[in-house]
Amino acid sequence: MTASSYSFAATICSLATRSRSPRQSSPPPNLRLTLRPAGQSPILRSIRPIASPSGNKHTHKIKAAAAEMATEKGKGNVQVYDTEEDLSVSLAKYTAELSEKYAKERGAFTVVLSGGSLIKSLRKLVEPPYIGSVEWSKWHVFWVDERVVPKDHPDSNYLLAYEGLLSKVPVLPGNVYAINDALSAEAAADDYETCVKHLVKNKIIDQSEANGFPKFDLMLLGMGPDGHVASLFPGHPHLEENKQWITYVKDSPKPPPERITFTFPVINSSANIALVVAGSGKAHPVHVALGDGQSPDLLPVQMVSPEGELTWFLDKQAASKL
Numbered sequence: 001m002t003a004s005s006y007s008f009a010a011t012i013c014s015l016a017t018r019s020r021s022p023r024q025s026s027p028p029p030n031l032r033l034t035l036r037p038a039g040q041s042p043i044l045r046s047i048r049p050i051a052s053p054s055g056n057k058h059t060h061k062i063k064a065a066a067a068e069m070a071t072e073k074g075k076g077n078v079q080v081y082d083t084e085e086d087l088s089v090s091l092a093k094y095t096a097e098l099s100e101k102y103a104k105e106r107g108a109f110t111v112v113l114s115g116g117s118l119i120k121s122l123r124k125l126v127e128p129p130y131i132g133s134v135e136w137s138k139w140h141v142f143w144v145d146e147r148v149v150p151k152d153h154p155d156s157n158y159l160l161a162y163e164g165l166l167s168k169v170p171v172l173p174g175n176v177y178a179i180n181d182a183l184s185a186e187a188a189a190d191d192y193e194t195c196v197k198h199l200v201k202n203k204i205i206d207q208s209e210a211n212g213f214p215k216f217d218l219m220l221l222g223m224g225p226d227g228h229v230a231s232l233f234p235g236h237p238h239l240e241e242n243k244q245w246i247t248y249v250k251d252s253p254k255p256p257p258e259r260i261t262f263t264f265p266v267i268n269s270s271a272n273i274a275l276v277v278a279g280s281g282k283a284h285p286v287h288v289a290l291g292d293g294q295s296p297d298l299l300p301v302q303m304v305s306p307e308g309e310l311t312w313f314l315d316k317q318a319a320s321k322l
């Protein structure tokens with residue numbers, strides 16, 4: 001980022017707060033699954049060697065490896081792991097490979113984080129071999145949703161990511177785009193949208209040729225037990241938002257109530273989405289989204305359908321009803 005865009009961003013992207021660590025700063029549809037190969041049970045037992053980002057195989061082995069199910073075109077690739085630990089290893093490899101690809105192709109890698117359990121599932125990325133091989137200086141980090149609380153508040157998605165990931169890797173502080181926590185939810189959503197627009201204009205963030213929405217290189221999405229993604233909750237009118245890039249919530253059913261969130265047109269313009277889901281408490285929405293489970297309402301997770309690639313990272317518990 002140039003000095004001038006940096007200071008512009010300081011005005012409209014609230015860089016005054018985003019460039020410092022929390023310690024320094026105030027605070028701080030039913031899918032038909034096709035199994036591959038045909039005839040095998042959903043949980044395959046094949047062991048896939050994990051390659052380093054440079055392509056060299058290393059000794060890491062996923063104990064009871066990934067199961068991979070190819071779904072219909074556009075429905076994504078579903079990978080089921082025996083344990084959350086195995087899932088985490090594979091998620092690190094996937095993220096590192098995309099980082100290498102986009103750093104080479106675009107000179108930047110735009111990554112959108114969720115809060116919640118996603119950050120814990122990213123833990124292997126800050127361990128060898130990935131911590132030393134990822135070009136962290138190419139990373140530009142965003143949040144798909146954020147709680148409107150101070151950055152040092154335990155509910156802050158920024159704080160969670162700072163502690164679990166950002167404080168451990170040399171991502172440039174100026175490339176970490178947190179919300180302005182001094183604003184109201186409505187103003188913070190506007191401010192964040194202005195920031196994203198500026199970065200699209202400067203070609204840091206790619207843009208969808210199909211619809212003009214920002215096209216992030218990778219969106220790492222978690223999912224709640226009610227099937228929500230980002231802060232897009234079942235039955236909420238913002239599920240239908242089709243103009244704004246970022247909106248706000250004042251009545252989140254999950255505390256805290258005030259949040260900002262990317263809208264579905266932005267989420268679905270992504271080049272890559274990883275949907276990372278672990279635990280038996282999430283088996284029902286996974287069953288609804290990927291199997292023949294029923295839900296009275298369309299679940300937000302069923303609306304995730306990116307322009308690019310969708311990959312599901314599930315552990316056995318989350319996939320237990322498939």
Ligand SMILES: O=C1O[C@H](COP(=O)(O)O)[C@@H](O)[C@H](O)[C@H]1O
Pocket residue numbers: 113114115116117118145146147157221222223224225228229230231254
């Ligand atoms: O409130 C939120 O919840 C979802 C899901 O969280 P999890 O802990 O059940 O994985 C999360 O993806 C979102 O970013 C967060 O704000």
